[in-house]
Amino acid sequence: MLLYDKPECPFCFKVRIALAEQGRSFEHRPHDAPGVEDERRRLSPTGTVPIVVLDDGYVMTESNVIMEYLADTGAGLLPADPEARATARALAHYSDTRVGQAVREVIFEKRGKPEAEWDRERIAAGAAVWENECLPYLAEALAGQEYFAGAYSLADAALTARFALARAYGLLVPGGFENLQRWYARTSSRPSFAAAAPPVAGGA
Missing domain, CATH: 1.20.1050.10 (Glutathione S-transferase Yfyf (Class Pi); Chain A, domain 2)
Known part of the structure; x- marks a missing residue:
């Protein structure tokens, strides 16, 4: 898993918390690293972070979509009721x-x-x-x-x-x-x- 990320962005911050809660490993790619702006614009219609790229190449944008995916595929982010x-x-x-x-x-x-x-x-x-x-x-x-x-x-x-x-x-x-x-x-x-x-x- 690859996470395009900005440290102080609250949307990125909550995704990092969720990933850590589930013990998921990921590669971190800062939003302002050389060449990353072009990558972001290729992957996301808005070019904003967070962006997650799964190991199979599937791309997710928008923090709430990412959070729901994590909840659907891992434990601890949504109760059963x-x-x-x-x-x-x-x-x-x-x-x-x-x-x-x-x-x-x-x-x-x-x-x-x-x-x-x-x-x-x-x-x-x-x-x-x-x-x-x-x-x-x-x-x-x-x-x-x-x-x-x-x-x-x-x-x-x-x-x-x-x-x-x-x-x-x-x-x-x-x-x-x-x-x-x-x-x-x-x-x-x-x-x-x-x-x-x-x-x-x-x-x-």
């Missing part, structure tokens, strides 16, 4: 959309810029959605459970990637959301996190 599976998929989608939108506002404004040039209104807007909308919704969804959807799933992989990148750029989980704090401590302590995290999120 149909309702729990639906919950996992819904929360993974929420991670990609609403959580991603909030975190992106902060990351895109801070990354690569001196602090004096930050648009603080944009950062505050993203932080407000994170704290006032995303965290309350996720805390309620997690209530009484160790992991979203009951057992560890692709929802946890997706949300772990988002929370790790949020934390790296100053979006924390404040008091009042203790179950989310415990969840993140739990999920970021799994070996899959250490294997998958980019340097900005504490990885190697």
